[in-house]
Amino acid sequence: MESGDEAAVEKCRIHLRPGTLRDAPPATLHLLPCEVLVSRPAPVGRFFTPAIRQGPDGLEVSFRGRKLRGEEVVVPPGLVGYVMEDQGEVVVGKGSSEGSSNDNEQEQEAPERDFDRFIGATARFSGFTLWGLETIPGPDAKVRGALTWPSLAAAIHAQVPED
Amino acid sequence: MKSGLMFVKLVNPCSGEGTIYLFNMCLQQLFEIKVFKEKHHSWFINQSVQSGGLLHFATPIDPLFLLLHYLRKADKEGKFQPLDQVVVDDMFPNCILLLKLPELEKLLQHVTEEKGIVREIDKKKYYKYSKEKTIKWLEKKVNQTVAALKTNNVNVSARVQATAFFSGDQASSDKEEDYICYAHGLVSDYIPRELSDDLCKYLKLPEPSASLPNPPSKKVKLSDEPVEAKEDYTKFNRKDWKTEKKNNKMTAAQKALAKVDKSGMKSIDSFFAAKNKKKT
Amino acid sequence: MDLRELDRDSTGLCRLNSPVPAVCRKEPCILGVDEAGRGPVLGPMVYAICYCPLSRLADLEALKVADSKTLSESERDRLFVKMQEDGDFVGWALDVLSPNLISTSMLGRVKYNLNSLSHDTATGLVQFALDQGVKVAQVFVDTVGLPDTYQKRLQQRFPGIEVTVKAKADALYPVVSAASICAKVARDQAVKNWHFVEKLQDLDADYGSGYPNDPKTKAWLRKHVEPVFGFPQFVRFSWRTAQSILEKEAEGVMWEDSLTGDQEGPGRITSYFSEGARVRPRLPHRYFQERGLESATTL
16 A cells, blocks of 8 residues: 555555455355465365364364364454455556445546555455464464454444533 | 445554555445454465465444544644644545544534634534543543443453463452553554543543553453444444455565565555456 | 274374283283384384283294284285284284374474384383283383383383383394284285375375385475475475475475574564564554554555
């Protein structure tokens, strides 16, 4: 979202294609306790999924010769998980017309807005498998704490009562 | 093509840095974006691996926190001004989108004095920042945050490590002052330092040592069960738009950039996609 | 040998055993321990025990058991069948340690080296015989590591038993030779019928001896590197040969206990704030720090 210049004016808007939210197919997600240094296609269904075992204290699998132990995490009620993907820059005059009918901020600025970008959801999820290195992540896992944020945020940002 | 949903960068009222927010123009709502970021994580997403393991949370934010930044800035001129002259920003011109949010007049009552009668001709209201009103408004924010901290069983004790070994109800043993301090700290993440200090004095809290970095808190006691949000989320559900979480897809190239000399390269942290699906 | 349990799950440990001959519960027995497949980078390692009453040792010797390495595969198979037929006085038990178990043990946060794994497995099998009621009087073990320390440890663990740990025990003592045959037969069969946990197409089985210095094995490893997952779990990831191929030909993976030059320590809360030289004006509230949350400044 930043431009190369130091004090760049942040004009860019990243439009989320609403149709992609409607149509996003469900995805299977695993959060691993290691950083794979690249993002790329990977045969998860051939190498990883078939190796998952239900152990006495939860799920077990291994990755790169290391033992992982895991558990299912659900997205809190009221939220939906989406996998988002950059869908490129605006191509002026060639943009598709999906979902623009209810737009109350029409394209009067069109010529100026060619620095805008689009993203879209490629998938949705309602939970994921959380893996720990050799131990089950458990209730103290940071990401579990993070998932409690929306309910606290709702309280902080609710309108205050009138006097 | 434009959708009603867009991410823009606006000034963060706490840090003053550019920060991502999400507008839902259809529902006329503003969201802040928090990102879960911990070392040594990656995603498997279907048949792919995604470095970084980021998880973004989009949650509604009270736009008054952002407006307050501009109202305080404009107050240096010491006069009543119409909102569209207040909310201007050379660095973050998208701030004008804030003006499209609903019920601004009602919101602004909490933090400004207003005049509307004199210039009724152009139907503009004129506002002036009021520190007194703002502090009272923030006090209410702190109070409702305290209530939520209690229902959500957040461990607010400063003695985190000492209490981490107690399993059950240490939350009930936390002192009221701990809750207020903690809530003050949370609300302070949405206001400038100066205002945070004023609020601290107003609430008669001890000197905010809490704002010092890193309390010794490796073990976090969290509520055992995710607590249902008190807020009714169904109102975000219309048009299939829910509070949104997402995975940040980064390019392989971006990852590589971290190791590469960045000079002369444009836009290092621009975008996520592994593959750009440019549609025409 | 019925290795069906191994087929069902080739990711952990699989124990097989013969019925205990009734006489072994009555008379003092001699028990041999040996292993097969310790060195290879591929497939499981098998530990076996074989036992018979001291009074029947001559009958066991009469089978002409010998160090399994000196026998052909068919001779080993024939001898194993013979031992089965002599089930009225010869008993055996074995543990198949999957390559995945070996990898995850050796690569664990707390490193569990192959010697310890071997010692513990051997000890476990002797204990298993005792638990089954075998009257073990003497134990003969082919050494792993230094024979003296190993012998001391075993002797301490089994004070009532006369323990002998010796190099080349598999050639010296028929009961150890018998154990080595059990282990080798199981290992060969497990490797031959290896049930890959992964869904792999057109996997070629021409991996040579499985020993790291075999060019065929090395070529097979190189051919079957998967950039993200590395190898199938048939491979012992903990072997240097496997690791150096991964370093060169697979994507990098960082664990919190990975040793790197720039690491400040495991799981540091503040580490990402110090990236670059930029100092944040204020850290986020501890609520956010404890949950790894921060305001997004980029997408």
